[in-house]
Amino acid sequence: MxxxxxxxxxxxxxxxxxxxxxxxxxxxxxxxxxxDKNRHLYDGPALDRAIYRYNACWIPLLAKHSESPIFEGPLVVPLDCEWIWHCHRLNPVRYKTDCEELYGRVLDNFGVATTVEGICGWQTEEIWNKLYPDEPYNADLVNLLPEDISKRISKLEKYTKYDLISAAKRQSxxxxxxxxxxxxxxxxxxxxxxxxxxxxxxxxxxxxxxxxxxxxxxxxxxxxxxxxxxxxxxxxxxxxxxxxxxxxxxxxxxxxxxxxxxxxxxxxxxxxxxxxxxxxYWKAGAMYRGNAPSPITSNPFPSSITCKKVVSSNEYPQEISLPDRKVMEVLLEFIGVKNLPEGQEGDLCVLFSKSQPDAFFDAKRRLSILSVSREKQVASFRCEPTGELLFELMSSSSSKLSIRKSTKTLGSASFSMKDYLDPVSKLYVEKWLELVPGSGTMSSKPILLRVAISFTVPVLAPYTLEMTQSRPFSKNTCLFNLPVRPQHAKSWTHVTDENGTRIISLQMRDLKNAKNIGNPGKEVVGLMKSGETRTLAEFMENGWSILENLWLFHLPNKSTNDGHLFELTGANKRVRIFPGRKLDYELRHNGKRGNEMNFLTAVEFSIEEPYGKAVALLDLRSRHVTAKEKWMVLPGIILTFIASNIMKKEGYEGIIAKSKDLKVNGPNEENEKTVLNGTGLSSTNMCNEDEGITYKSEISIGGCGNAVESGGCGAGCGGGCGNLIKSGGCGGCGAGCGGGCGNLIKSGGCGGCGAGCGGCGGGCGNLIKSGGCGGCGAGCGGGCGGGCGSMLKSGGCGGCGGGCGGCGGGCGNRLESSGCGGCGGDLMDSKCGIDEHFNEELKYVNEEAVTA
Known part of the structure; x- marks a missing residue:
């Protein structure tokens, strides 16, 4: 200064x-x-009722108590009334006017205890119940019917006419x-x-x-x-x-x-x-974040089945050791430069980077200098609170003889993170840095660069891990039509951290001691750093038992309808797995929701987080796991491994195979790769390739074995087409009529899912539920009706294939099903059931201001 x-x-x-x-x-x-844990107060009947209770009960009680204390000790304001009181006070001029008009003075909060202070409110409740016998102190505002509350308010002797509904919606x-x-x-x-x-x-x-x-x-x-x-x-x-x-x-x-x-x-x-x-003026961690991510549910998770206490990470056994890593937000601006060499020409800018490898910031970026360009540029990034920030002052100029610009380093300097973060003494620094001259730079005085840096207090960073195969798959080996398990099935999937250090290795195996010899079941084993091999997950009738019954990974209860695919339940925690990137992982930029098919979000529900808290993101294509909390790391790894293996073996397009290699209802002209039906499943053998599962173009084949049970999968009528868990009859997964086509969990009839003139009816299974699929094949359109399963939900699909479309039905996509009567043409280009997602770009503007 x-x-x-x-x-x-x-x-x-x-x-x-x-x-x-x-x-x-x-x-x-x-x-x-x-x-925020009681979001019914943001809108609807609960907000209306809260405004009535505020006008009819709380403000009169506060006025009475402030004039002459009713009892010793503070009034404890009910949560709903406090929320309305909060919003009213945030218009200070109007609040002052209303209080003076209605009660002759400004009603203060002296002698009032907020709901969250934990002070017993029995005295307040006793007085409240005497004064307002028809309006309970602790009212149930969740199960309310819509009511025109304004009529009740207008009958009150005193009430504010300030639009408190709009005020609450603006503040939420x-x-x-x-x-x-x-x-x-x-x-x-x-x-x-x-x-x-x-x-x-x-x-x-x-x-x-x-x-x-x-x-x-x-x-x-x-x-x-x-x-x-x-x-x-x-x-x-x-x-x-x-x-x-x-x-x-x-x-x-x-x-x-x-x-x-x-x-x-x-x-x-x-x-x-x-x-x-x-x-x-800007400050790291204090700028506009963009709109809040979309909620995954509008109803709070029932408290009766949430965990009764918050379980810390160390109460869960940690099978793998991971170092804690910290991260902070940084804003950076270059303000000015002094003592440039005489005759200096060319454009100036500054390159900045980190002096050592950083898990969050490993690039070299460019910024202009405010005093030179007259253009304000502020860099926003995250990095570890270690090492140094390096700054290089660059000059670039072009000559008449050359189109290319020549660049020269005039000088460099560094900023030590440790000086300000160990311990944290100040969150903002603005100073002149003396540059070390670059090669060939001559200046009578040291070049000075003015730097402004703001950062947040470092916090624990998420854990990010990557899963890779020990060796690529053979192009010539089929998974499902060999009498014995191929050698590559014994390969390991290695899990590594950000530094490439192996944490654990995983493998899917047949259960050796299974009671049902015909259906041996599956298990996931882990090769630990110590060299010990441990069973991490085992498939049971009701799902996957994980970490010796610490967790159960299973399908959701049929009564739930919030869109989750699976549940992960433990003794003290409940986690639901949702499709796509949700909550904190939601896309913050423009992008197509079609990309969401590769992701699953793990959301924890508890008394503390009744609307859900995102705890992990599972990327099934790249096999990356990002977990916010340590207790979720190993379950997240296991879930990603199981889900990606299931998806891979089931042949779901978009998660494994490259879309450019895929066609619907016909082989790829260049590679003679595969035919997909409406569910994303092949109608023929599944074969491995380096980039994922591809498919042969034959229509008539014999028995199609799966990982657990084999099933006949030939053209014509009947036959059982096995899936990962249960087999299902599949009559004509080429052309034909009738039969059941198995999916991941349940089998479903599949009448004519292949090429030719589609059949009539039948259920075509998807990942979660089966659905009737009447003629999802190519040729002269599909048959009549039936549901064509998608990755998540099934939908009726009358003729989803190429050619002359059939009649009626919904053609499911990866996220939701949608009505699709005669969706002729290539499914990859179809617009059926596809949604696009956009998110506002980050801007440094607050909504609240003052004219003065």
Whole structure:
């Protein structure tokens, strides 16, 4: 900072605040997290009823208690009333006006305990029940019928006419923006309080100069601003002393489009801050995160079947040893450069990288310099809190004789992470760095580069592992039509960490001691680092037993309808497996949902997380496992291994085979590869290739053996087509009529799934459920009706193949089934049941601002 800028900052820090904002901010984060576990309060009948209870019960009770305490000790406000009270206070001017009009004074929170403090509320409940016998203190707001609550409110003697429904809906997304781990850190909150005072100082200077500006806070400042407003009497007093008025809080504008009010307001606030204080306005971990990811369920998981306690990682046996790794968010900007060599020409930029291998940041990136380009560029990235950041000042110029630009390194410098993170002393640094001259660079003074760096407190990083085969598959070996198991079936799948270190190796085997000789079953064994071989999973009648019955991996209960494919249940935890990238793993950029077919998301449900918390992402194509918590690492590895093997053997396109190699209802002209039917299953033998399973083009074949049981799979009528677990009759998985075509779990009739003129009816199995498939083949269209199974759900499919489509039915895709009457043509190009997913790009704009 320059002397004048330092003086401005010191003046800002003198603004008196009469409440402990650091303590209040932590309580607010805890309260918002509690409300988020009760999302029925965000909208619908529960929100309407909460607003009625707030007007009819809580505010009158608060007014009575504040005038003359009803009893010793604090009032304990019910959660629903506190949520409405919270939203009302976040419009401080309106709240002050309403309180004064209705009760003659501002109703403060002195002598009131928040729901999350754990203070017993029996005294409050006793008084409440006496005053409001028809409105229980702890009301059930989950199972409510829609009601026009406005009529009941209008009959009250006193009530606010402020639109509290809209206020609650505007505030409900705020928690997502401030719910990150580092937000609760003491140093982060302390710096946020100092920045809030700086924010108020800018508004004060605008008022003194007669400037009217729309000031937009970053989310760390906004958190503290909210905390201040939650104490309405102190807020009015402090703001009147500092600014001469109560500062309004405008949260009604949410348009972040470039050039609109919010965007211009944020840009203006940034410029004013940086000119006034000489530091950067942006802050790592405090910027807009984008919209919250889509919820996987609108109903909370029933508390009666969630785990009763939060189980720590060390209560689960760790079969593999993994080092903990930390990660932090970083924002970086190059502000200026001094003492360039005389006669320096060409464009300047800075390359930055890490001095040592980094699991999260291993690239070399380029940024412009603000004072040179006049263009503000801020890099945002994650990295480990180790080593050094390296900066290289580059000059590039082009000559008349050459089209190519020549580049030259003018100098380099480094920034040590350890100096600031061991221990964490400050989360923001802006300084001049002296560069070591590059080869051939001559300058009378050392070249100086001004660097601004902001970072979050390091937190535990997710565990990322990769699964690879010990050797590639042979192109000439079939998995399912040999009398004996091929040698390559004994190959191991190795699991390695980010550094390529082997953690464990896995293998799928037949159970040697199975009671049913005809159906020997399966097991997954692991080769440990010690050389010991252990059984990690065993297939049983009701699913896979994992880690000696610590977990059960099974199909979902039929009564559930939230879209999950499997469940992983243990003594104290319940995890559901959903298709695609969900919650924290949701795509944050534009992309087709078709890519989601390769992913599964593991979501834990508990009393603490009734709407689910993503704990792992399983990539079945690349066989990558990303687990947020250590207890999920080994189950995640085992699930990925089982699921990818099942998918591979079942021949699901998009997870194993390359789409460019696949065709529907006919061989590939170049490679004579495969024919897929509507379920993504081949109608012929399955054979291995380096890139995955491909298929031969023969139609008439004999018995088609599977991993467990063989089944006849020939053209014509009848025959059993075996799957991984159970066999199913498959009459004409070439042309033909009738029969059952087995899937992963259950068999289903499959009438004419192959080429030719499709048959009539029958069930064509998919991964989870079977569905009737009337003529999914090529040729003169399919038959009449029937359900063509997809990867996830089955759907009626009357003629999904090429040629003249059949009549009616739904043609399933990888995610959902969809009505498809006569979807002639190549399935790979079909638009049936396909959805596209888009996500807003990250922008550094908050929705809440003030005009001052």
């Amino acid at each position: 320059e002397p004048q800028q330092e003086m401005e900052w010191n003046e800002a820090q003198k603004i008196p605040i009469s409440v402990d904002l650091e303590v209040v901010a932590k309580k607010q984060l805890q309260f918002l997290a509690t409300v 997304p705020f928690f997502y923006q401030v719910s990150r781990t580092h937000m609760k850190n003491d140093l982060f909150i302390k710096e946020a309080v100092a920045r809030y005072k700086g924010f108020l100082h800018l508004i004060k200077r605008n008022k003194e100069k007669g400037i009217k500006r729309f000031c937009v806070p970053t989310y760390d400042i906004d958190l503290i601003w909210h905390s201040h407003q939650l104490h309405p009497v102190a807020y009015c007093k402090d703001l009147n002393e500092a600014l001469g008025k109560v500062l309004e809080h405008d949260d009604t504008d949410s348009d972040r489009t470039k050039g609109k009010k919010l965007d211009l307001g944020f840009s203006g606030t940034t410029r004013q801050w940086e000119v006034t204080f000489g530091t950067r």
